[in-house]
Amino acid sequence: MNSSLQIPLDLPNVRLLSSSYDAQGNFILEVESSLSFTKCRCCGHKITEFHGYDRPIRLRHLPILGRDVWIEIRPKRYRCRHCEGDPTTTQTLEWYDPRSPHTRAFEDWLLKMLGNSTVMDVSRRCGVSYGEVEGVLKRRVSTQVDWSGFKQLRTLGIDEIALKKGHKHYAAIISSLDDHDRPQVLAVLPDRLKETVAAFLRSIPEHLQTTVCWACCDMNEGFANAVQETLPKVAIVVDRxxxxxxxxxxxxxxxxxxxxxxxxxxxxxxxxxxxxxxxxxxxxxxxxxxxxxxxxxxxxxxxxxxxxxxxxxxxxxxxxxxxxxxxxxxxxxxxxxxxxxxxxxxxxxxxxxxxxxxxxxxxxYFEDRNTSGFVEGMNNKLKVIKRRCYGLLDVKRFFQHIQGDLAFSRKQPA
Ligand SMILES: [Zn+2]
The missing domain is CATH 1.20.1320 (phosphoenolpyruvate carboxylase, domain 3)
Incomplete structure (x- = not known):
């Protein structure tokens, strides 16, 4: 009986040179790039004059059958003849980020694990340091909303959440549904003052501001006034x-x-x-x-x-x-x-x-009972994330945690 198995590496543009185990039983897979060009870092031209190899780098990849997997690659360097001084550029491949000690696939996995979990937990379960998990969050998840994901906003949810237990430090959270009707956080603001909320509402791109019909919030005058001042046509819906x-x-x-x-x-x-x-x-x-x-x-x-x-x-x-x-x-x-x-x-x-x-x-609420429903769901989700992250959070990191959670723990549509 054949007891070996072929597993696709799922890394584009590489050739496998060798595979071995290290002393701990981890897989070491040595690969090389199959591309014979790169873009000059100075002028952006495609350059093909091979200059040599960099020192090998090791990147953590998805585990196989309970073993850690490391990809080893010697990045290629190319020389540019268009630029003065003939500078060289190191080739990079799409499946890793030169600043990261992991492949992108491994980072996706960590982020997925982070959905409904804590940094501490993921670090323990996946065998990476706390700082590395944090690093993935920092590199991969934006600290600001990407407006290109929205053609319209329709309903805004505005809520507050205490960032630290026992402290009177509240953040305001603005949410909405994206074009696929998925709840998204637009911002976590450092306080819940009227001016702070108004400043954010003004920062919404104009073509999106005009699409907002409802703002769903609790009975907070600061929030309501911020909306009335900046988006006077928008109706307030008090969360039931x-x-x-x-x-x-x-x-x-x-x-x-x-x-x-x-x-x-x-x-x-x-x-x-x-x-x-x-x-x-x-x-x-x-x-x-x-x-x-x-x-x-x-x-x-x-x-x-x-x-x-x-x-x-x-x-x-x-x-x-x-x-x-x-x-x-x-x-x-x-x-x-x-x-x-x-x-x-x-x-x-x-x-x-x-x-x-x-x-x-x-x-x-009776005019728009369907669309204000997501605000309730979002608020519950935020409470859970907050409970997992108590004491660790500033508003930027909270935003990243929510984004990571929403993006990577989302159920795939059936
Ligand atoms: Zn150049």
Whole structure:
């Protein structure tokens, strides 16, 4: 039986000269270029006068059957007769970067591994140093958006993210969909100030600025003002999850307060069962089982005001789930506000204030519910990347990490 196997090297324009193992059992593949010319580094002419070989270089390549693979090549040099002093130029081949100790294929592999992982992890699993993985990121992933990937922008997502745990250092993140409807990060800005965001929006090429229809953000006046100043025709869409977060927090606080009051009047046993209803209380009613609904209702019977608050919150949740026009949603919100006022509850006061300012943006969600969806997905992705990279990040590197992640961990279309 034949126990050897031919594997294509997948390196264009080379001939394999020899293959051997080193003392550690790694493959050493000696290759030479099959091209007999290069471009002069001074004048750019194609030059063919062979001058000699450089010293051999070793480049890490994709592992084969669990062994590390090193490609050894002696770069060729060519002389130019067009230029004064007849300078020589070293030939380079497309499958490696002269500044890198790896082949491009190996770097692609590292970047792919970096999707959903950390630099530390990749360094350990792939047997390369931390600095080398960082070097690949620096060389291969841009720190700025390449506008040529966009014919239109349509929706911008603007969000903020705390760069370091416990520090009040926030970066603003601007995202959009590219021409293939894939989420892309356009910028990670060093702070979340209005001026910083406005400066970035102004830096968007003019032909793309005119294609923006929506800016999706949370209820942050700085972001909204930056958009209104620089792109006055663009409508603000308030991210519905930020809205829900806001009113949920208020109702949760009201629940806490109610429980403290119940503690005075209820028996220890009954109080204990009430305390256990937090999850049921927060969850969407429509996703609870019959038994869970029963438990929740029993609890709410003990606290009629909390029940009213819960019902009003439930109505808001339903409002956002419904397919409806902006005008219909506006009307529903008006009705809802009237009900809150009639109920005499104070727990929605802050939220009612917020609606005064943001109702238009909040209901714009109904005009464009499909395209604002990517902003939610992007925000979740960013949180995961951030968690993996805590403490290591400046904004440029964060941008590179996101770019690398989006580009290399993307599922191939089926
Ligand atoms: Zn020349």
């Amino acid at each position: 999850f930020h809205v829900a977060q806001y009113y949920n927090r208020e109702v949760d606080n009201f629940r806490k307060q109610t429980l403290q009051e119940l503690k005075q009047t209820l028996s220890a046993d009954t109080y204990a069962t009430c305390k256990g209803t937090l999850w049921l209380f927060r969850h969407h009613y429509w996703s609870l089982t019959a038994e869970q609904r029963g438990q929740l209702e029993e609890f709410l019977l003990l606290a009629p005001e909390l029940k009213d608050a819960w019902l009003l919150r439930h109505e808001l949740n339903l409002l956002f789930e419904q397919e409806q026009t902006k005008a219909q949603a506006q009307q529903q919100l008006q009705d809802w506000k009237a009900k809150v006022k009639a109920s005499g509850l104070a727990c929605f006061d802050k939220f009612l204030n917020l609606l005064e300012t943001w109702q238009d943006g909040i209901t714009n």
